[in-house]
Amino acid sequence: MDDQQFRKFGHEFIDWVADYFNNIESYPVLARVQPGEIKGALPSAPPESGESMEKIFADFKKTILPGMTHWQHPGWFAYFPANNSPASVLAEVLTAGLAAQCMIWQTSPAAAELEETVMGWLRDMIGLPASWSGVIQDTASTATLCSLLTAREVRTDFASNRSGVREPLTVYASTEAHSSVEKGIKIAGFGSENLRTIPVDETFAMIPDRLEEAIREDERRGRRPCAVVVTVGTTSSGAVDPLRPIGEICRRRGLWLHVDAAYAGTAAVLPEMRWLLDGAHLADSVVFNPHKWMLTNFDCSAYFVRDPGALIRTFEIHPEYLKTGKDAVVKNYRDWGIQLGRRFRALKLWFVIRSYGVEGIRSMVREHLRLARLFASRLEARPDFEILAPVILSLVCFRWNDGRKSGEELNALNKTLLERVNASGKVFLTHTSLNGRFVIRLVVGQRTTTERHVRQAWEIIAAEAGRLEA
């Protein structure tokens, strides 16, 4: 492809993205294809000769697009959001053009120093101690794994890296913690049997006393308590574990403390929500995802640590072929995580924070919180709906319940309700399970979601519920 072709299609693609942003409501949120349908439309062998970009772009529109689920749709109320923004997309264009691999300082000093700078901005924006350091990871799964590995090494005086894991080290998280905690525990060689799931209270938040009991019980049984994972904003219901009392337990008992605030951390940019991270100064690490609720294209997970020295000592490698004359005086982020290779992810974060300003980000988050409360108020006004968890953030957990059904029958009806609501194509919500109940989740977090979309979601849900009752 020559220069003129690149410009032509580049402009065309930018306009396509702009049109996509404008017309996104014309697509069904959730792709309407059957398993195997897209694959069946693709040739099983690659072309021998190059094909024109006209043809590739036409196939993108004809074959790929109908199989996309539209995460940027304003009717996206599923899982957690992964919102982007025009500023972030623009930064991705430059990142893709430069295509620098930012493994060490030398391979792009600006990438390393911009990362250090914007991570300092973010740290201050959510009120973490000024002495902490940040690094961009791809996902919260990876950040949590990095934290568990650092905990393992600190607890064993770095002997596990050298000799392997040789004794039962236990990790504590609530029964509502994200699946990535158990996954990380398996990967790091702790073994899932050594994860203690601590009971939660009626708000689905970890009960600190039960944590302390579990720690004592393990000590009695000759096991070595190693780390606690606190969840600020659980995936199922947005529950907030009480960070400060848990932090005090960890300090008292010398346990590592990681805070998984993947979704909710963004809300701490609001002074009135800063309480979410109250006690974070007692923790060893915190992760939250600007790629979820802060307008930044996936992937961009912000991982903050009290002691970067422990992190680096866990991961550092020094092969001759990566040595430079500057290693003693610069940050080489390859040693701050699992992967050696690194994209230039700081650029989009810089573009987003500058383009919106701290106030712009706060406005969006505040509006999303307001919209979630608005939706909750609609549910509260109806005798045939119930809210099943406190609405602390922008996530509302609810179900239809006219009081005449129960148990599995009620669960099945709500599953049907969710399927019918999603079949509208106007909205996409997902589910979870709380105390054995099938729960519908509605999360407000898309950049373009306005009151109109939340009202529409409620109308669709209410109408489908009416059909259930009929």
Add this chain to the structure above:
Amino acid sequence: MDDQQFRKFGHEFIDWVADYFNNIESYPVLARVQPGEIKGALPSAPPESGESMEKIFADFKKTILPGMTHWQHPGWFAYFPANNSPASVLAEVLTAGLAAQCMIWQTSPAAAELEETVMGWLRDMIGLPASWSGVIQDTASTATLCSLLTAREVRTDFASNRSGVREPLTVYASTEAHSSVEKGIKIAGFGSENLRTIPVDETFAMIPDRLEEAIREDERRGRRPCAVVVTVGTTSSGAVDPLRPIGEICRRRGLWLHVDAAYAGTAAVLPEMRWLLDGAHLADSVVFNPHKWMLTNFDCSAYFVRDPGALIRTFEIHPEYLKTGKDAVVKNYRDWGIQLGRRFRALKLWFVIRSYGVEGIRSMVREHLRLARLFASRLEARPDFEILAPVILSLVCFRWNDGRKSGEELNALNKTLLERVNASGKVFLTHTSLNGRFVIRLVVGQRTTTERHVRQAWEIIAAEAGRLEA
């Protein structure tokens, strides 16, 4: 930023990237900034109010750009390449616009099925068995870690995931294997003491007999041999471990075999280089990086496995909030690796393979191999240079040596030579150490590198060597 602004700057950024590709030789390859210089030019606090894209873009050009090391420069002969292409950049624009998070089939069926399709294309392009399955990982570091974890689980009948690592499992790789092998061994809880580094022959390739001896010795000492990592194209010198005889040892002894072909795997698209992966059918997994030498923007690492069931069983998680009605009949790639969240990386690979065709990719690789041999022939014609490893791929390892210096003095002179060559700004080469010798590495792998650039590199090196001698 409104629609018009997004289009305006989108077009401007595309043109900037096009100009950058055209003018890239006007930049010094290696950034010429001092540590702290970029950071010092950036404000330590984020802006409260949003700023204009004019201002952000101006700051990008003024502050960030001088701190970039230009990986796409045709004078890039350092490390390994991480080349991109116009087709790949265009795909990244669409990927950033759609911003789908492709963790499971439902969250974008087209992404899952396109990934399965293009990974099938790639598998066939490098001649792996048609029964194997592929998945895109971010980096070879991660893919190798995934392989080591699967090996750990298969060897312990999935008890390590459950109960933790409890006995010394040993892993084997050559003394020239990449640092990610040791890093993965630490992360997965094997312990670096349980990595056996197997001696290499005069070509820096693993000696199979020494591998078998080491395995026997571990068995005698009551340790459990678990996995072997073969390197096809070592980072230091491009050495190729003999895959087939090592594969036969692994089959005979029931050991897991992973092939790290991160850089060299791309060369297997050439029929005449297919021998690189001869014996791969005896392995359990192979990784190579289209983001290195196959025109695809970082990150895009191709990980192939014989038995996806073992991979999935190592990583699968089934929280309620991720269940869909289709999980039994679709591929959910969240269970094929460490991270839950996934970018839509298959799109750029599809654009690249279609835009270039298999023949286009082959032509580029063939030309790079020719240029490396051309460079080697210049060295061979000179009595004051020596080639220090066989030139099998597009990597040439050499040093200046006029026969009058030796040992550390010679090493120091070559270090000076490399620094002076890189100070030209026209080229960037890196170094390694082979048998205690300081070795300069020249790798041809940039899309835009032509014979002119290789000749220029040689002229700069020869001229600076002349100054050393003077």
